[in-house]
Amino acid sequence: MITSFAPAPGAAPRSRMLAAQTSMEFRLLLRNGEQVGLTMVIPLLLLFFFNLPLLYSLNNPRRIDFVVPSIVALAVMSAAFTGLAIGTGFERKYSVLKRLGATALPRSVLIGGKTLAVLLIEAVQIVFVCALGFVLAWHPHGDPLLALVLVALGTAAFGGLGLLVAGTLRAEVTLAAANLIWLILLFAGGIAIPLTRYPDSAREVLQYLPSAALSDGLHQVLQDGRGVPIRALLTLLAWAAVALPAAARWFRWE
Amino acid sequence: MAPVSTAAVEVCDLVKTYGTRRAVDGLSLRVPPGSVLALLGPNGAGKTTTIEICEGFRRPGAGTVRVLGLDPIADAATLRPRVGVMLQGSVGGYTGARALELLRLFASYAARPHDPVELLDGVGLADVARTPVKRLSGGQQQRLSLALALVGRPELVFLDEPTAGMDPQARRRTWEFIRRLRADGVTVVLSTHFLDEAEQLADTVVVIDAGRVVAAGTPAELTRSGAEGQIRFRAAPGLRLESLVADLPEGSQASEPEPGRYLLRGEVSPQLLATLTAWCAGQGVLADHLSVERRSLEDVFLELTGRELRA
Numbered sequence A: 001m002i003t004s005f006a007p008a009p010g011a012a013p014r015s016r017m018l019a020a021q022t023s024m025e026f027r028l029l030l031r032n033g034e035q036v037g038l039t040m041v042i043p044l045l046l047l048f049f050f051n052l053p054l055l056y057s058l059n060n061p062r063r064i065d066f067v068v069p070s071i072v073a074l075a076v077m078s079a080a081f082t083g084l085a086i087g088t089g090f091e092r093k094y095s096v097l098k099r100l101g102a103t104a105l106p107r108s109v110l111i112g113g114k115t116l117a118v119l120l121i122e123a124v125q126i127v128f129v130c131a132l133g134f135v136l137a138w139h140p141h142g143d144p145l146l147a148l149v150l151v152a153l154g155t156a157a158f159g160g161l162g163l164l165v166a167g168t169l170r171a172e173v174t175l176a177a178a179n180l181i182w183l184i185l186l187f188a189g190g191i192a193i194p195l196t197r198y199p200d201s202a203r204e205v206l207q208y209l210p211s212a213a214l215s216d217g218l219h220q221v222l223q224d225g226r227g228v229p230i231r232a233l234l235t236l237l238a239w240a241a242v243a244l245p246a247a248a249r250w251f252r253w254e
Numbered sequence B: 001m002a003p004v005s006t007a008a009v010e011v012c013d014l015v016k017t018y019g020t021r022r023a024v025d026g027l028s029l030r031v032p033p034g035s036v037l038a039l040l041g042p043n044g045a046g047k048t049t050t051i052e053i054c055e056g057f058r059r060p061g062a063g064t065v066r067v068l069g070l071d072p073i074a075d076a077a078t079l080r081p082r083v084g085v086m087l088q089g090s091v092g093g094y095t096g097a098r099a100l101e102l103l104r105l106f107a108s109y110a111a112r113p114h115d116p117v118e119l120l121d122g123v124g125l126a127d128v129a130r131t132p133v134k135r136l137s138g139g140q141q142q143r144l145s146l147a148l149a150l151v152g153r154p155e156l157v158f159l160d161e162p163t164a165g166m167d168p169q170a171r172r173r174t175w176e177f178i179r180r181l182r183a184d185g186v187t188v189v190l191s192t193h194f195l196d197e198a199e200q201l202a203d204t205v206v207v208i209d210a211g212r213v214v215a216a217g218t219p220a221e222l223t224r225s226g227a228e229g230q231i232r233f234r235a236a237p238g239l240r241l242e243s244l245v246a247d248l249p250e251g252s253q254a255s256e257p258e259p260g261r262y263l264l265r266g267e268v269s270p271q272l273l274a275t276l277t278a279w280c281a282g283q284g285v286l287a288d289h290l291s292v293e294r295r296s297l298e299d300v301f302l303e304l305t306g307r308e309l310r311a
């Protein structure tokens, strides 16, 4: 029984809010069937299917070494862009963000919680993808730390784009747009099909897509064992530097 | 000398325009700390618009708004922990979260929150603590919404139609909460379509229509002003009422709208009733179906805002 309603207002420490927010967002992601399908099931299925020789031939005897970095890029795009955009779009539609805006939770902590939840989801995804990769005889090369930097930058770029879409378009439009863009980037953005298979003129443009940069960078590191993929890192950095401020600028909370 | 501004909420000449429509049109009100103010008004009168401007969700078009002495938008970060909010018509939390989970999350934003389990029990939702918010019934969602507004121990709460969709028990419970909030020094601004609710809870009632204040005062002041009340009775038709009116206080009227049905208007008091029954005794008639009708807040409301339906 509540004995007193005497006022005792005050905001909790940010660290406590961030922990609670992250944990809530993460649990909600895991509880949402479509999100789990998008971020977990589809990448694993695609990993399996793209590795089948009958689908199309990759000019590479070690198909799996191409497929795993691609699927990691896909997983990042699914969680940080499509999943975040759709989830946030509907939260906007159902006044979740508006209601949270009337609490002591600062926007920066809300965004921080969402970002950490996405990173947690990605960690789970990557563990599963790599595990299935190893089962299918994947042999990674290169520096795993570089791969993690690419994943982090990719998350920033895709997350910014996802929030930009979710914060400016209606939820239903966001749903359609996020899925469509996901599909386009999957096939034309250097993930499912290597950009080397496109004509030079197309490749010149397509290689600057965030998916292409992330996928290309991961291939250079994990497949070819090369050093720092400068252009991929700079491309992702540029996307993040444009998308995050744009999202902050144009995001409408209601 | 008294401090210049001690109001918990002070709204001066507020205007908010949507397109060409003035949703709020020069509205002013003042809520003393620790009091309960009820906003009454037909659909579309501007209650939610006014409340949401005070909550910092919408920008005022013109006029000034001070909440706890601060600007709702510029000082939002300072105000938010101190103010509890119940939005009209939606919980506005993660709909996939369970009831207790959402209340715990909101508690984690506050420095000294109420115990979420106790509070959920207090609003009668202990049995559905593990039910996802989107599966709660409308009235249950309202109760959760109330708990979310209170969990951070705010000093001021805005409750936009807090009892809409609640069953009578939940309404009574909510009233009890609001009385306890007031007793413990919390300022409450609420809107409602239930006139009995305003009458029961509010220190000040503000009736608004088309974005303007059409009446303000305590419930007693509002129901006292204007025509006072009436007494109806039935008796043999054709009584000579002139002699009755002569006995009554100044300003009272008596009429026979239908044969055998009588209507007495005036300040309803024990004396008036005594005068009437004495006069009946003198005439040798038995007044039947005698009923005393005091003016209710609903009568005042309908007088002020008209009887036709709003857009």
Ligand SMILES: Nc1ncnc2c1ncn2[C@@H]1O[C@H](COP(=O)(O)OP(=O)(O)OP(=O)(O)O)[C@@H](O)[C@H]1O
Pocket: B018, B021, B022, B023, B041, B042, B043, B044, B045, B046, B047, B048, B049, B050, B088
């Ligand atoms: N965002 C908006 N855009 C356009 N018009 C709006 C907007 N918000 C409110 N209005 C208009 O302003 C007027 C006042 O609306 P408001 O929601 O404040 O009424 P209310 O008194 O809360 O009504 P109710 O009792 O139905 O809740 C209405 O005519 C409404 O159509």
Ligand SMILES: [Mg+2]
Pocket: B047, B048, B049, B088, B160
């Ligand atoms: Mg309203």
